[in-house]
Amino acid sequence: MPTLSGVTPAPGHDWRNPSTWHLRTRLVLVAMALLVTICGAVGVFSYVSMDSFLTHQLDEQLGAAAHRSNEFGRPDSGSPGGRPDPLEAKGQGIGTLNAREQNGRIASAGFLAGDATRKSLSADDNAVLLGLTPNAAPVDRTLSAGAYRLIATQTQYGDIIVTGLPLEEKQNTLGSLVGTLAAVSAGGLVLIGLIGTALIRRTMEPLEKLSEVATKVSRLPLDAGEVALGVRVPASAAHPGTEVGSVGHALNQMLDNVSNALQARQESEMKVRQFVADASHELRTPLTAIRGYTELMRMTEHFTPDGEKSLARVQSQSERMTALVEDLLLLARLDEGQPLKMADVDLTQLAVETVSDEKVMAPDRSWKLDLPEEPVVVRGDTTALHQVLANLLSNARKHTDPGTTVVTRVMRSADGSAVVSVTDDGAGIAPEFLGKVFARFARADASRANPAERAGARGAAGAGAGPGAIATATAVQGTSGLGLSIVQSIVAAHGGTVEVSSRPGRTEFAVRLPAAPPA
Structure with a gap:
């Protein structure tokens, strides 16, 4: 079957799983399957009918040929000295086979070739003829000269006359019928497939419009x-x-x-x-x-x-x-x-100043800087970006134990954007709060938090926990719970993004600012 426009599923669809196919694909394939079934049923019925008709016609011709052979073999047929060979009967067509069986052996046998000469049969052919049942219905047998329709008739004199007609013409007719049906069916399948695909696509246009609207809304x-x-x-x-x-x-x-x-x-x-x-x-x-x-x-x-x-x-x-x-x-x-007060901001200098302030406030932690050789300058609001970095460092200070190492890194990425990250080796953020750290006002009563919950609440100052949630770090440290929300809002106002990743022993907040400021 040729490939039809609109039938092939979109990339990523699995042909082995029909549930992933487009509806129009399934409709076209179902229509094609029904058409193939109908064509197959019509073909089989036509073949069987034609075979039955040709067989009946051939049997009538075979009966007439057998009658002529039997009449020619009568004693009063005018042939002196005994019964003549049935092959000498007049009116026999090209390819007609005649044989006489006497006393369990073939006395004479042959067929008329295309040049009207008599051709003899082989020993294997004689064995096939001897196996025929006298006075039975005609049967098909394959001889050295080809396929034949044979009938054996026992005469009143005890001998058996075998008459046969070739099946070549019948087989050629059936072959032509099969070829015609196959060609017509294939052409019909292609034509119906193309027309059906076009009609189904047109019929499915309203559904495609619905899908387009739903897709736009989803985005x-x-x-x-x-x-x-x-x-x-x-x-x-x-x-x-x-x-x-x-x-x-x-x-x-x-x-x-x-x-x-x-x-x-x-x-x-x-x-x-x-x-x-x-x-x-x-x-x-x-x-x-x-x-x-x-x-x-x-x-x-x-x-x-x-x-x-x-x-x-x-x-x-x-x-x-x-x-x-x-x-x-x-x-x-x-x-x-x-609007922000946009200016050129040196993030490396800003990191040095902010980390120096945190060193004074928390000398019991190890504050480290990882800065590039060249300054990383972006367009932004100096005060707002200073608050972003101060809030991230304050978050690391308030929610880690003494002795924790906090690394502030400034770098320029391959696409030209600036990246500022704050990484610590503390206990990490509890998984249930990791997706909520940038929400506003996650407050919980510290008196109801057990020590394990206090240890797991790092980062809850910015988490949007609902009723009953344990966000003890904010209550314990006395913070407002808005620090990380402010970080996200300021970074978004600059057209950037902030991400967090955490596991025990490593928590990282990464701020990415675009190379060009937002319009």
């Missing part, structure tokens, strides 16, 4: 932000009067529902963001007042040792609250897409 970033879900199934493929049209109409209704839900989600998200921004802005004033009055009381009033501890606690919590408010305001500005 839209529906998880966050404002989403314009303007893709719909065309009216020609969404008519509810047909099966495919009903599917297209239902898909459009589903897309309308999803679009309304996304719009409602976006409005709710914007309200929450605006509330967080407004609340954070309003909280700055009372927090500043609390810190100011705390400093004033420490300078002007005298307290007992317990009072000093309480006042110090108030001051530390107000500072922590101030840091949380500043983080919330930063995230709100990033969510609103406020």
Whole structure:
């Protein structure tokens, strides 16, 4: 069967698994299989009918030839001296075989060749003739001269007359019939295959439009932000009067529902963001007042040792609250897409300065630098990129034990992008938190976390754990839980990506910034 356009499955499909084939491929193959079955049935029926007709016709001719041979062999046939040879009978056609059997042996036998001369038979042929049953139905036998239709008739004088006609003409006719049927069937299969493929492809166009719409929707970033879900199934493929049209109409209704839900989600998200921004802005004033009055009381009033501890606690919590408010305001500005202050930033110098600050804050850890010989300069916001690196180093400091080695590496990749990575050899991030480390506010009560959970909660400061999740590192260390979220937001604003990989003994955060800044 020739290859038909549109029948071959797409690359990657397994021919051995029909469930992976396209629907149009299966429809074409089913139609072709049915057509082959019909052609085969018609061919077999035609062959059997023609064979039966030709056999019946040949048997009539054989009966007439046998009658002439028997009549010619009668004693009153005019031949003196006994019964003549049936082969001498008049009216016999070319190829006709005649033989006389007497006393269990062939007395005379031969056939008329194409030149009207008599040809004798071989000993093997005589043995075949002797094996015929007298007065039985004609049978087919293969002789040295070819295939023959034979009949043996016992005369009233005791001898047996064998008459035969060649099967060559019948076989040639059947061969021509088979060839004609094969040629017609093959041509019909090709023609029907091509026409059927074209018709099926045209019929399947509405389904392809549905698939195209579904594929476009699947590629839209529906998880966050404002989403314009303007893709719909065309009216020609969404008519509810047909099966495919009903599917297209239902898909459009589903897309309308999803679009309304996304719009409602976006409005709710914007309200929450605006509330967080407004609340954070309003909280700055009372927090500043609390810190100011705390400093004033420490300078002007005298307290007992317990009072000093309480006042110090108030001051530390107000500072922590101030840091949380500043983080919330930063995230709100990033969510609103406020423009960055773009400039040339030397990442190698930035890494040196940030690591030096961490060395002062945590001298009990081993801080190492891996820098290239040439400076790695990118376009970005210096302050924002400094906060990215500071947050990553702070995350490594807060969630590792003393003696941990932290390596900061800056390099230029083959595609021209800049890569900054922070790697430590600490205990690693628990697998259940690894996919959530960049989410916001994963807080849990440290008093309910056992020591094993505290050890496994490294990185939970940025994890988006739900109710009941153990994100103890944030609570234990007193962080806001927004550090890694800020890192991801700032890097995304620069058109870059941040990835994390972790196993016991190695945790790495890698920031990749593009060679060219985002528009």
